[in-house]
Amino acid sequence: MQDDIVLKTEDLTKHYGGVHALDGANFELKKGEHVAIMGDNGAGKSTFVRQITGVEQRTRGKIWLYGKEVNFTGPIDAREAGIETVFQTLALADDLDVPDNLFLGRELTFWNWLGPFRFLDYKAMRQATIAGLEKTAVKIPNIKNTIRNMSGGQRQCVAIARTATFHSRLTIMDEPTAALGVQETEQVENIIRQLKSVGEPLILISHNMRQVMDLVDRIIVFRRGRIVANLKRDETDGQDVVAYITGAKGDDVADVA
Amino acid sequence: MAETSHGTGGLTFDKSKRAWPNELNIFIALILIICIFEALGQLLPYMNGQSLLFDTKGRFDSIFNEARIKIIILQVSIIGIIALGVTQVIIAGGIDLSSGSIVGASAMIAMSFAQTELVNGNPNPKAIFGPWAMDLPAIIPVIVGLLCGMLAGIINGVLIAYTRIPPFIATLGMMVSARGVAKWWSRGNPISFPTEDYAWIGSGMMPVIWFVLLAVLFHIILRYTVYGKHTYAIGSNEDAARMSGIKVARHKVLVYTIAGMLASFAAIILSAKNLTAQSGMGLVYELDAIAMAVIGGVSLAGGRGSIIGTCLGMLIFGVIISGFTYLKLDAFYQEMVKGFIIVAAVVLDQWRQKKAAAKT
Ligand SMILES: Nc1ncnc2c1ncn2[C@@H]1O[C@H](COP(=O)(O)OP(=O)(O)O)[C@@H](O)[C@H]1O
Ligand SMILES: [Mg+2]
Numbered sequence: 306m307q308d309d310i311v312l313k314t315e316d317l318t319k320h321y322g323g324v325h326a327l328d329g330a331n332f333e334l335k336k337g338e339h340v341a342i343m344g345d346n347g348a349g350k351s352t353f354v355r356q357i358t359g360v361e362q363r364t365r366g367k368i369w370l371y372g373k374e375v376n377f378t379g380p381i382d383a384r385e386a387g388i389e390t391v392f393q394t395l396a397l398a399d400d401l402d403v404p405d406n407l408f409l410g411r412e413l414t415f416w417n418w419l420g421p422f423r424f425l426d427y428k429a430m431r432q433a434t435i436a437g438l439e440k441t442a443v444k445i446p447n448i449k450n451t452i453r454n455m456s457g458g459q460r461q462c463v464a465i466a467r468t469a470t471f472h473s474r475l476t477i478m479d480e481p482t483a484a485l486g487v488q489e490t491e492q493v494e495n496i497i498r499q500l501k502s503v504g505e506p507l508i509l510i511s512h513n514m515r516q517v518m519d520l521v522d523r524i525i526v527f528r529r530g531r532i533v534a535n536l537k538r539d540e541t542d543g544q545d546v547v548a549y550i551t552g553a554k555g556d557d558v559a560d561v562a
Numbered sequence: 563m564a565e566t567s568h569g570t571g572g573l574t575f576d577k578s579k580r581a582w583p584n585e586l587n588i589f590i591a592l593i594l595i596i597c598i599f600e601a602l603g604q605l606l607p608y609m610n611g612q613s614l615l616f617d618t619k620g621r622f623d624s625i626f627n628e629a630r631i632k633i634i635i636l637q638v639s640i641i642g643i644i645a646l647g648v649t650q651v652i653i654a655g656g657i658d659l660s661s662g663s664i665v666g667a668s669a670m671i672a673m674s675f676a677q678t679e680l681v682n683g684n685p686n687p688k689a690i691f692g693p694w695a696m697d698l699p700a701i702i703p704v705i706v707g708l709l710c711g712m713l714a715g716i717i718n719g720v721l722i723a724y725t726r727i728p729p730f731i732a733t734l735g736m737m738v739s740a741r742g743v744a745k746w747w748s749r750g751n752p753i754s755f756p757t758e759d760y761a762w763i764g765s766g767m768m769p770v771i772w773f774v775l776l777a778v779l780f781h782i783i784l785r786y787t788v789y790g791k792h793t794y795a796i797g798s799n800e801d802a803a804r805m806s807g808i809k810v811a812r813h814k815v816l817v818y819t820i821a822g823m824l825a826s827f828a829a830i831i832l833s834a835k836n837l838t839a840q841s842g843m844g845l846v847y848e849l850d851a852i853a854m855a856v857i858g859g860v861s862l863a864g865g866r867g868s869i870i871g872t873c874l875g876m877l878i879f880g881v882i883i884s885g886f887t888y889l890k891l892d893a894f895y896q897e898m899v900k901g902f903i904i905v906a907a908v909v910l911d912q913w914r915q916k917k918a919a920a921k922t
Contacts, residue, residue, distance in 0.1 A: 419787070
């Protein structure tokens with residue numbers, strides 16, 4: 306296997322009962338590369354993300370991360386392996402504040418011999434949060450606010466800041482700007498550009514053609530659970546991509562690997 | 563590493579901008595309720611200007627009616643211990659209807675290991691077991707009692723976390739079954755005459771001391787430990803908690819187990835205080851405990867509330883019940899009013915939830 310492959314999947318498949326949500330996905334991501342995944346609602350994009358990140362257990366197929374085959378039993382495994390994900394549902398706890406959410410499930414603690422009753426290091430988490438927010442230039446009026454009291458854009462920013470606070474080897478964002486206004490979208494896009502400039506690889510799921518054409522190196526199109534196209538950004542255009550999304554083009558399955 | 567030029571905006575950690583704590587509202591409500599009772603004492607002709615909490619006859623060294631304050635606190639502290647457990651269950655997005663019955667079962671079982679062999683020189687008339695179970699060190703019935711609560715809590719937790727039974731139904735089942743255990747244990751007979759050491763656990767103001775120690779402990783646990791943070795996270799958004807890698811099912815089992823153990827500890831204190839255990843002990847305590855928590859601002863939707871709030875809710879509950887005795891109202895009215903308080907607390911919570919949802 307080549308050294309410069311960050312993520313590779315082979316025959317990745319997920320069935321929900323009779324629903325073939327994801328079918329035989331062969332996918333590759335190179336170091337420093339930003340790839341967009343496009344496709345209609347229900348095409349299987351989020352399902353693909355959930356299999357890679359260990360949130361669900363795949364029906365079949367293999368996954369390699371940096372050349373090593375991985376079998377994540379849960380989201381923590383994936384995170385410890387360096388995959389940071391902004392889920393479509395954001396996965397934020399409404400009644401907790403910003404540092405609490407950033408560190409949820411991986412709290413900084415002391416007196417660890419107390420097991421589940423070990424103490425939270427609030428100060429360290431607050432400082433790391435502020436550093437993380439500064440790194441991504443995310444604007445949050447007051448990090449002690451609970452998520453409940455925040456706008457959609459601020460929530461999205463918190464979810465994104467969470468991925469940026471931790472050094473990651475792969476970032477995945479599932480429709481990060483779907484619910485955002487123009488300015489907020491711009492802020493998220495700036496964060497993505499910054500990841501690019503530091504060479505962190507990214508998988509971006511988006512319906513926004515302009516955004517995709519602006520930001521990524523390559524576009525993968527999903528349709529009905531299958532990968533139907535693998536297009537270099539410089540060799541394609543919006544119309545071409547749309548043709549694949551709608552099924553006007555490329556009914557035979559493209560082999561991406 | 564590239565430098566970013568798009569500034570950091572008004573990023574702050576501003577203590578002064580923190581929201582008005584909910585607990586302060588509840589404290590104000592407590593003061594208002596006390597004022598209403600004091601005013602009624604002055605205004606109602608048959609009250610002859612008596613006071614609820616203040617010393618009007620110069621019986622005590624301080625300005626307070628210490629005897630009544632002691633009674634109020636003593637009266638609520640045992641149910642208050644249950645309310646501590648119920649608080650964390652509700653914050654985790656659940657409910658526990660079984661605590662009252664766990665009190666009954668644990669009291670019966672613990673007490674049968676706490677008996678003394680000779681009562682005034684005669685054999686213990688209520689003896690459950692033979693001499694081998696008589697005059698055991700108090701730690702044994704305490705451990706046995708706690709194990710009862712632990713077992714009931716584990717069953718609750720496993721049912722809720724690993725099957726899809728809603729907490730309401732699972733703990734309702736436990737409520738009926740545990741009461742059955744309490745009755746079956748001694749065929750409905752009371753179990754009495756504990757050792758002196760066991761009786762000490764519930765003597766005098768000991769229930770209040772236990773309550774305060776446990777309240778401080780659980781305040782620290784809920785606010786400053788990983789366990790507490792995960793409890794709030796699960797009640798806030800269970801899916802998010804799961805995606806963040808929290809072992810939700812395991813955590814829920816722990817939450818219900820702790821609630822069960824607190825209920826059984828309340829049972830130990832109660833049986834030690836009364837020097838007897840009866841199968842009907844702890845009847846509807848679960849509702850009183852839930853009411854204390856909800857009055858104290860613990861949201862039935864999960865994710866919100868605190869031990870401080872529950873303590874204030876407990877005091878409000880105690881003041882209202884004592885207030886009715888002080889106004890010389892019949893016990894019937896007390897029951898009715900208790901029902902009203904519970905419903906009112908839930909309505910208030912619904913209203914708070916709506917307000918919170920409007921912000922989302
Ligand atoms: N937990 C589930 N159970 C059953 N079907 C599901 C589940 N999750 C997703 N699906 C189905 O799988 C398909 C792909 O869904 P999804 O991956 O969310 O699509 P996308 O993110 O591309 O919009 C849809 O038909 C959806 O209804
Ligand atoms: Mg999706």
